[in-house]
Amino acid sequence: MHVLVLGGTTEARTLAGLLHSRGERVTSSLAGRVASPRLPAGEVRIGGFGGPAGLARWLREHQVDALIDATHPFADTISSNAARAAATAHVPLLALRRPGWVAEPGDHWHPVGSLEEAAAVLPDLGERIFLTSGRMGLAAFAGPELATSWFLLRCVDPPEPPLPARLRVLLDRGPFTLDGERELLAAHRVEVLVTKDSGGAATAPKLQAAREAGVPVVLVRRPPAPPGLPQVATAQEAAVWVAAQSSG
Ligand code: NAP
Numbered sequence: 001m002h003v004l005v006l007g008g009t010t011e012a013r014t015l016a017g018l019l020h021s022r023g024e025r026v027t028s029s030l031a032g033r034v035a036s037p038r039l040p041a042g043e044v045r046i047g048g049f050g051g052p053a054g055l056a057r058w059l060r061e062h063q064v065d066a067l068i069d070a071t072h073p074f075a076d077t078i079s080s081n082a083a084r085a086a087a088t089a090h091v092p093l094l095a096l097r098r099p100g101w102v103a104e105p106g107d108h109w110h111p112v113g114s115l116e117e118a119a120a121v122l123p124d125l126g127e128r129i130f131l132t133s134g135r136m137g138l139a140a141f142a143g144p145e146l147a148t149s150w151f152l153l154r155c156v157d158p159p160e161p162p163l164p165a166r167l168r169v170l171l172d173r174g175p176f177t178l179d180g181e182r183e184l185l186a187a188h189r190v191e192v193l194v195t196k197d198s199g200g201a202a203t204a205p206k207l208q209a210a211r212e213a214g215v216p217v218v219l220v221r222r223p224p225a226p227p228g229l230p231q232v233a234t235a236q237e238a239a240v241w242v243a244a245q246s247s248g
Helices: 010-021 051-061 076-089 115-124 178-187 205-213 235-247
Strands: 002-006 025-030 043-046 066-069 093-096 109-112 128-131 150-155 166-171 192-196 217-220
Touching: 002 010, 010 025, 010 093, 010 235, 051 076, 066 076, 066 235, 076 093, 093 235, 109 115, 115 192, 115 217, 178 205, 192 205
Parallel strands: 002 025, 002 066, 025 043, 066 093, 109 217, 128 150, 128 192, 150 166, 192 217
Antiparallel strands: none
């Protein structure tokens, strides 16, 4: 079996480790967005494929037997490309998608459909904003409506303009601890948290810290997944699916 894992997530790394440790040939594909990515076990390739046709070609040329889309829930272009390429190349495809977060008593969540919608609701919620939605798409917060707001942006690599006028950047990468998140919210007197509904444990403590501090959360909803695909929530379940492909 040659398994291609479209990665860039903790789950993708875990899955590559599981498959590699049981002797499968596994190649992980990364987009190349992060300067020093955490590398999974097995083979790694970095960079785009050139759309669905390029990915379909790669699947054929490298004799891939099974494809797993373990990309981030917000990486919807590559997920749609994977669905099209797998159909073209007749390679079985599984989506590995961690579940979204679920609100708990005490949460004040404001679900929105995009970063632009997030920016539009911020003036009613507070002026000191903790942005954890990543370094892409920050132009949404750079408009004159938010010129007096202060932003703390946490991301892995430095962001590029256009950026909010009053901005402090904190370069850091999860997992984050509850104590650390509590301290961060208090030290910066955060009034609003902005996050994508990424799900998973590594970045969830900020939600508990916000709940405890009574800080509202602007939560960007996930884009829809390509319809009709088999989907699992954990790397372990994906490894079981791979085993079923090889025995079938
Ligand atoms: P995207 O918008 O869905 O994809 C844009 C293009 O990037 C794709 O068309 C593809 O180029 C290339 N690409 C994306 N993921 C790739 C992969 N794993 N291997 C090879 N090429 C890939 O993706 P994105 O939102 O920019 O995310 C890029 C990567 O970062 C993903 O792998 C994702 O798992 C990871 N990530 C994303 C987020 C997020 O919030 N979006 C958060 C954490 C991690 P071609 O068309 O040329 O093949």
